[in-house]
Amino acid sequence: MQISVQMYSVREALAADFQGTVARLVELGLTHAEPYHLVEFRDELVQSRTQHAIDFPSAHQSFLGEVDFAEVLEAAQAVGVKYLVDPHWNPEDWTDAGKVRALAATLNQRAAAAADAEIRVGYHNHHFELVSQLEGRSALELFASELDPQVILEIDTYWAAVGGADIPTLLGTLGERVQLVHLKDGDLSTDPAAQLPLGEGKMPLAQTLEASAHVAYGVIEFDAYAGDMFEGIATSVAYLNSHAS
Template sequence: MRAPVAVQLYSVRDSLRQDPTATLEWLAAAGFGAVEPFDLVQWAPALEGPLRATGLTARTGHASLLGGPDPAAVFDAAARLGVTTVIEPTVRDGWDDLDGVARIADGLNRLAELAGPHGLTIGYHNHWWEFADLGGRTALEGLADRLDPSVVLELDAYWAAVAGTDVAALAAQLAGRIQHVHVKDGPIELDPAAQVPAGSGRTDLTGVLAALPAATRVLEFDDYPGDVFAALAAGVAWLHTVERESQ
């Protein structure tokens, strides 16, 4: 059975800072069954109670691990929230050559060894800079080739599209590695404020979702100039409709 639809809490970061409980209550009422926290160590104390009160789960969470301090604090925060997969949200450098990609993969593999005894899985979330052509394959594909089988990917469909990839084909190719997908839409351009509710932009989200039937769906806005809650509600309604029609 597929995990409930989640929302990356970075999308509602301003509201979250003001009132975590009210924010999560609204998300639950809008049709979300889960959330994806960011900055796990910072937010675990504020989210632990609201998660219990709303019944929302947090299967995945973002936390900077590579090049950071001892990951023990991240693992402890994940345990407090029930997070089972800790995802490295961004690595900016090292994607221009295979040696750099290998170093990133080695770092993620070492983290997986440390996380395993805690019952945790390690993942990586892409942006648009992981798609340099390295000998006929993208850097992200090169990363996937070098990762331990226990390490997963969280595909950000929108940023992959911005990079110029055929995101549905990429999703199908890496389906065994991609366990989570950021369902994000827009005109396929770098400006994050141009993002629109899922299903109303140019990203081939239906193709991606069809290629990843078991992957966790996580809605996200990096930025949104209007009412982000209304945009999330429209996105989750669209997603529920698509999922029903595909059954």
């Protein structure tokens, strides 16, 4: 598993100085990052690839609704993205099995459209997809069972735990479909401000990393953090480096 970082964590710094922020991530030893708002930041990301020793193998971009998907794919190709991930879908739809199946069908359609560009599409969970139980399993597991083989999942291990999932069991159930994991720590509440650097909270990280050994990228993320964000990321990088198998 290679280490990456979700750039949403440093969104305030990016807004002030995009290229300077990317340079700071590289200084922390990161060679991979996961952008958000891919289409919006397309040109800055293309520039980053030429100016800094970093690439963007995965990216977040909403594309399951009414969007110009050709534009999304063009941005992904320009930035070098291989895993294109929709980061969020309406929480209320995850309480209805029919809507979950319809969403999976839409994602399958996007996967077929992306195949010619050699891009795999996927979905990133929060906690509500695990809280919702449908037909004897979580809504996320029902969703996964409806997906074509080329579709991937990016499991946010922290939010899945907040939603009540046993992370090693969930990752084992979903298997090779999981190509990306978000790694974060904290008090396991729904309050993003309570998130902490890896190793400083209540997440079962050793078991999570063991169960994630097959994934392509482990993506450090903070939705929020009370301390210095770059120091928090540095601490998390050090934790992962010290626990590398």
